[in-house]
Amino acid sequence: MTNPNPNTQTAPEGYVMNAKGHYVPLSAVKEIDKLRDDVVQDIISRAKELRSQMVNVKDIMFSNFYDFVELSAREYDTKIGGQKGNVTLMSFDGKYKVQMAVQDNIVFDERLQVAKSLIDECLNEWTQGSDDKIKAIINNAFDVDKEGKINTRRVLSLRSLDINDEKWLQAMDAISDAIQVVSSKEYIRVYERDNDGKYQQITLDFASV
Template sequence: MQNAHGHLVPTELVKPIDQTRDSLVQELVLGAKTLRDELGQFKDQVFKDVAAFVVLSAEQYDVAIGGKKGNITLHSFDGRYKVQLAIQENITFDERLQAAKALIDECIAEWSVGSDPKIQVLVQDAFKADKEGKINTGRVLGLRRLEIKDDKWMRAMTAIGESLQVVGSKQYIRFYERIGEDKYAPISLDVAAI
């Protein structure tokens, strides 16, 4: 039998309990891989079936729909079940974010003359990177919601908007069962959650 270091060990030198453990782990992992593959096939089929249904539904109105669309929620006729397909876009900023930060820093420097330096920390927090060096897009985009009528600030907000880049997307599917009159509970396909 091959050990963890890649060495071959004669079977008669491997303790029976180690052989039994190895057999059990091999069997369980094979089962897990089989389920993973079945879930992958099921997921692919769900996306195909829902896409076909959306086309069928659109044909009722003589409309052709092409390409990936947004989020979709389908309910069973009795409302007991619902299926949600969601597309989450991965958003990042390009180099223009640095220009926006420089403009914002200039605004803060002008506006905070004679005031407490802690004010600068509040806005600079939006540009703080996490452990992987990624900037929290939600915090930065939150700055765009502020109604500040200042030419420099507005140029910074334009730079933030133009620096946004969609670098990919991921499709999710979720299944729910109604509990009570208006609350839905997820039908978990996560082994740890079952």
């Protein structure tokens, strides 16, 4: 049995620290508690080692990917500028493909409230003879989650509704103008073609392997 938190002060010989930070005589700890601690410590150690390996492999994958993209660009005496991403590389036989995707983290500024006001006006005007399903979709788009955040995907999906109304179109313009990209994250996804010719993602999710 080891110290549960190696970052804290080392317990005196013959003692271990409990969850409250108190030193407990090792002789007073039940065998089942010692065994549980050993199992947890072993799993955590392996998980941290695996995470470190994954970080190293990710760095190599990203580096190899971008090095090749730059090399390919030099074939045409040019240089890739701006944000890289959303690029696919294929193996020569077409069995494998590697995709670099960029996912933006977006938020809405105050103009989203302008859009909501315009949409509310539309709903009031459409009260008679309007489609209740469309109303439900619209109201649901502006519902907040447990953290008080608006689901951006639902809000953006409103722009795909085929509604030819001047005020509605103004609201959609307000939503588009309200979009603010606060950060971007790059992902590498790898695929293998199966016997049916469909590409199946090679999962790198620990929970899915």
